[in-house]
Amino acid sequence: MMQNVEKIALVGAGLVGSLMAIYLAKRGYKVDLYERRRDMRKGSADAGRSINLALSNRGLRPLKEVGLNEAAKKMVIPMQGRMMHDHKGSLTFQPYGRLGQAINSISRGGLNELLMNEAEKLGVKIHFDHLCTGIDFEKNLLSFDVNGKEIEQSADIIIGSDGAFSVVRGFMQRTDRFNFSQYYIEHGYKELSIPPAPNNGFKIDKNALHIWPRGNYMLIALPNLDGSFTVTLFFPFNGQPSFDTLQTRDDVEQFFKEVFPDAYELMPTLADDFQTNPTSSLVTVKSYPWVKNKTLIIGDASHAIVPFYGQGMNSGFEDCRILNALLDQHQDNWDVVLQKFNETRKPDVDAISDLALQNFIEMRDLVADEDFLLRKKIEAR
Ligand code: FAD
Numbered sequence: 386m387m388q389n390v391e392k393i394a395l396v397g398a399g400l401v402g403s404l405m406a407i408y409l410a411k412r413g414y415k416v417d418l419y420e421r422r423r424d425m426r427k428g429s430a431d432a433g434r435s436i437n438l439a440l441s442n443r444g445l446r447p448l449k450e451v452g453l454n455e456a457a458k459k460m461v462i463p464m465q466g467r468m469m470h471d472h473k474g475s476l477t478f479q480p481y482g483r484l485g486q487a488i489n490s491i492s493r494g495g496l497n498e499l500l501m502n503e504a505e506k507l508g509v510k511i512h513f514d515h516l517c518t519g520i521d522f523e524k525n526l527l528s529f530d531v532n533g534k535e536i537e538q539s540a541d542i543i544i545g546s547d548g549a550f551s552v553v554r555g556f557m558q559r560t561d562r563f564n565f566s567q568y569y570i571e572h573g574y575k576e577l578s579i580p581p582a583p584n585n586g587f588k589i590d591k592n593a594l595h596i597w598p599r600g601n602y603m604l605i606a607l608p609n610l611d612g613s614f615t616v617t618l619f620f621p622f623n624g625q626p627s628f629d630t631l632q633t634r635d636d637v638e639q640f641f642k643e644v645f646p647d648a649y650e651l652m653p654t655l656a657d658d659f660q661t662n663p664t665s666s667l668v669t670v671k672s673y674p675w676v677k678n679k680t681l682i683i684g685d686a687s688h689a690i691v692p693f694y695g696q697g698m699n700s701g702f703e704d705c706r707i708l709n710a711l712l713d714q715h716q717d718n719w720d721v722v723l724q725k726f727n728e729t730r731k732p733d734v735d736a737i738s739d740l741a742l743q744n745f746i747e748m749r750d751l752v753a754d755e756d757f758l759l760r761k762k763i764e765a766r
Contacts, residue, residue, distance in 0.1 A: 390719050391415055394527060394540035396517045396553050398422075400493070401684030401701035402546030403500035407451045408709040410507035412717065417540065418509055419529060421516040421547075426498050436576060436615045437607050439464070439488040439594070439695035440496070447706035456499055461489035462608045468593035474647030478593065488594070488695060490607040517547060520556045522678045542719055543680040546701075549670050551686035557677050568669045570691060570742070572602065573628060574619050575665070577658045579651045581612025588651050589614065596748060597645050602626075603749035604645050616652070619667075619693075619749065628664050667691045669738055676727045679719070683708070688734045693748055694741040700734060 393409050395402045398420035406418045440461060448457050465487045466480035481487060501511060518535070519528035520543065527538050545553025557563050582588045587608060589595060595614070597604040602621060606614040621627040631637050634656040641649040649655065670689035675682045684701030707730060711722040 390541040390717065392417070392540045393542045393544065394419065394538060395544045395546055396527065397545065397547030397551075397684075397686070398497075398501060398504075398511055398513075399546065399548055399684070400497055400500065400698050401705065402544070403497060403504050404447060404451070404702055405544060405546060405683060405705045405708070406504040406509045406511075407453075407500065407507060408447075408705055410504060410509045411451065412709075412712060416504075416509045417538065418504065418511045419515040419517060419527070419538070420511060420513050422513065424511075424513045425494060426501065435493060435617065435692070437490050437492050437609055438692075438698055439607065440491045441488045441695065441699050443696065444699035444702040445489075447702045447709075450706060450709070451503070453499060453503060457491065457496065458489075460495050460499070460610070461491045462591055462610065463487035463489050464594045464607070465592050466594070468590055468595045470595060470597045470645070470647055472599075472644070472646070478590075487592075490594075490609070492609065517552045520553055520680065522556070522560070522680055525679050541679065545680065545682040545686045546684050547686050549668060549685040549689035551682060553680065554672055554682050554686050557672070557680075557682065560677055563672070563674070563677075565672045566670070570667050570669075570745075571621050571623070572619050572745075573622050573664050573666050574617050574692075575628070575659065576662050577616040577618060577652060577655060579606060579614040579616055579648070580653065585612035587612050587614075597648055598749050599644060600750055604648060605748075606648070616648070619745070622664075622666075631659070634660065669742065671735070671738065673731060674727050675730075676723045679723075681708075681723055681726065688738060690738045690741040691745060692741070693745040694737065696737050696741060700737050703733075704730065 392415045395406055395416065395418045398418045402418060406416045410416045440457065445454060445457065448454050465485055466478050469477040469479065505511060514532060516530040517527055518530050525539055525541065525543060527543060529536050529538065545551050547553055558565050579588055591608040595606040602619055604616060604618050606616045608614050623629050626640060631640055637656050637659045641655060668689055669691055672687050675687045683704040685697060690697050708726055711725050715721045
């Protein structure tokens with residue numbers, strides 16, 4: 386039987402760790418949140434991966450439970466469907482639902498700040514510049530590198546919310562009977578930008594997720610509150626065409642002019658952005674079990690997925706909601722809760738992981754396929 390749980394340590398103050406800290410602080414636990422980066426609210430630290438992301442009902446539900454629904458809704462731009470851009474720049478709008486259902490574009494940094502502010506208001510102590518370097522699952526002890534100095538911290542429960550390349554998971558991998566797989570797709574991504582129109586207007590429809598499907602690759606754009614769009618090119622690393630073949634400014638300009646002509650017109654800083662911004666890879670991580678003694682991993686740390694269903698953060702938020710519901714159900718008996726979470730959550734997470742991979746094919750290819758559209762129309766009737 387587990388002793389009384391009073392003190393909980395979370396590793397990683399990203400989106401999922403910060404939300405989990407709020408849930409736990411609301412339950413009355415003493416919560417310490419350890420983050421390797423500097424405090425992003427003081428500037429300078431980067432906001433993480435994509436600049437904005439799609440927040441769906443799956444993610445809004447837990448935000449509502451912790452009382453942040455209204456604050457988050459002020460930060461979003463609803464996208465009621467996909468706006469497809471063909472080779473000639475002709476547009477086709479495909480609504481997500483008949484009742485105006487939408488997914489919501491939100492700033493990653495803005496949402497993370499909202500969550501950290503709320504966590505601190507509830508008494509969570511966020512320790513920045515704390516790089517987790519080790520974990521002792523027997524003694525429930527974490528090691529950190531704090532500006533070159535090694536320190537140790539203990540807790541009754543430890544939660545690893547330290548992302549796709551989780552150190553906490555890394556130590557679980559060294560224990561017996563831990564399953565792990567990591568799979569990189571052949572495509573990477575690069576973030577680009579469409580600047581705002583004068584007076585923070587939008588150059589294209591702001592209430593849509595814009596897609597330029599081109600078979601084996603695609604460009605997408607999500608709106609930001611300042612009138613700009615964050616544009617992402619999902620593109621193969623190798624082959625023809627690929628990141629490999631777009632080496633010079635001329636290569637980039639020429640390619641976009643030919644393949645994405647209407648987007649090209651809207652992107653005055655294209656060549657600079659292309660050369661300055663990193664080309665990043667896309668990975669699916671699967672792991673199991675997620676519990677080792679009194680340590681649990683959640684969010685990308687246990688199940689990172691590709692972004693094509695816009696559900697990575699949303700399903701990480703769902704982890705938090707489900708863990709909290711189990712704590713309600715089992716009167717904070719962590720022995721039972723950890724076991725139940727571990728046993729019941731995996732099938733849903735595997736399903737969304739597979740759907741995310743499949744949706745890449747639909748987005749980049751099938752959405753532009755006339756037969757497919759006709760089939761969808763018939764199914765929708
Ligand atoms: P992370 O956001 O990775 O946060 C982990 C935190 O842990 C970070 O703050 C990191 O600094 C910290 N950390 C890491 N290692 C250590 C350590 N050793 N010690 C201390 N701290 C540490 N999801 C959606 O739901 N919708 C979308 O539209 C969407 N779009 C995406 C687009 C792209 C291009 C990508 C790559 C992902 C997208 N995702 C989207 C997925 C989403 O970004 C992730 O699922 C989400 O960020 C996971 O949150 P997390 O808190 O688990 O991990």
